[in-house]
Amino acid sequence: MFSLNRFTTKLNQFSLKKFLETKTGKAIYVGVVTVTLSAVGSWAVLAHQSSPSATKTTAAKSRPAVGDAHFAKEAAQGGTAEVKLGQLAQEKGTKDTVKSFGKRMVDDHSKAGDKLKDVASRQNIPLPSDLSAKDQATYDRLSKLNGAAFDRAYARDMVKDHETDVAAFQREANAGKDESLKSFASETLPTLQDHLKQAKEMMKTVGGATAAKGTKSKTSTSTSGR
Numbered sequence: 001m002f003s004l005n006r007f008t009t010k011l012n013q014f015s016l017k018k019f020l021e022t023k024t025g026k027a028i029y030v031g032v033v034t035v036t037l038s039a040v041g042s043w044a045v046l047a048h049q050s051s052p053s054a055t056k057t058t059a060a061k062s063r064p065a066v067g068d069a070h071f072a073k074e075a076a077q078g079g080t081a082e083v084k085l086g087q088l089a090q091e092k093g094t095k096d097t098v099k100s101f102g103k104r105m106v107d108d109h110s111k112a113g114d115k116l117k118d119v120a121s122r123q124n125i126p127l128p129s130d131l132s133a134k135d136q137a138t139y140d141r142l143s144k145l146n147g148a149a150f151d152r153a154y155a156r157d158m159v160k161d162h163e164t165d166v167a168a169f170q171r172e173a174n175a176g177k178d179e180s181l182k183s184f185a186s187e188t189l190p191t192l193q194d195h196l197k198q199a200k201e202m203m204k205t206v207g208g209a210t211a212a213k214g215t216k217s218k219t220s221t222s223t224s225g226r
Helices: 004-020 023-062 066-092 096-122 133-143 147-175 179-205 208-224
Strands: none
Touching: 066 096, 066 133, 066 147, 066 179, 096 147, 096 179, 133 147, 147 179
């Protein structure tokens, strides 16, 4: 049976074949093939060159600055120490100011620690869960004290620790590179400043300031007597 569609297809194939056998047809065919291969080759080269660059850029964006990561790790260890020392203060403290301060340390630094863990998790920053060697030494030293001696030592350590903490959080809030950690530092800073104020008041109630003045007075007397 005669098929018009089949006849037309064969006619087109025959016409194309005859055309490609001519010089003009051959020239056009070679040109099309050359352009196509050149385009494919260029695309492959660009893809090869741009892919590593894009990977490096993505990795750089996902990796926090060294200073930010260091701050996060130091803050995590410091917070853990404040919680453990606060628990110790509630157990061994004799003054109500010491016990209440210890309780606040446990509450406030536990909350701050949870926030920091959330931020660090999103920024792919691994946080230590144990105490630093310095904080462990402080804990061991305080755990051997009792009564008024413990109260005075704990109060002095809390003033010193929070002076360091306030400075570190202020520095991160002002100069940090990671916006999430900068925000965490800015939000936590007022609480730490209040801790420092309360620690200084606590030191007065346990005789820390009086003891310091007495020591200074004795030193002056001894010096003048020489």
